[in-house]
Amino acid sequence: EFFRFDNLFIQNIWGNYTYSSLASFLGNQAPSIYQLTYSKIPDVKVPTSIFRAMQLGFYAQDEYTVLEGLKVTGGLRVDIPVFLDKPLANPQFAASFQSQGLTTDTKPKSQ
Secondary structure, rough: OOOEEEEOOOOOOOOEEEOHHHHHHOOOOOOOEEEEEOOOOOOOOOOOEEEEEEEEEEEEEEEEEEEEEEEEEEEEEEEEEEOOOOOOOHHHHHHOOHOOOOOOOOOOHHH
């Protein structure tokens, strides 16, 4: 199985207005807060995370006749996820979580 997904992790890319009350919004008053999130990646205005991955699956099955009229079927399945793309590094995140050894550019490992 092969698949691809796009994820827009950034919130408020077009802005977010917060009003102190519904009355201030309905009264056309200025918002109390305006938030805007932007990309820190050079030449990328709307950062989208695009990942390609695949799931390898293997299955073996056998059927055994125990008695006339009684069959036992057993099987074994193994699924292996494979991530084809390497995520970007975020040095600020890595510095904040250095004691746990967490980074944003490390792919999960199969177990």
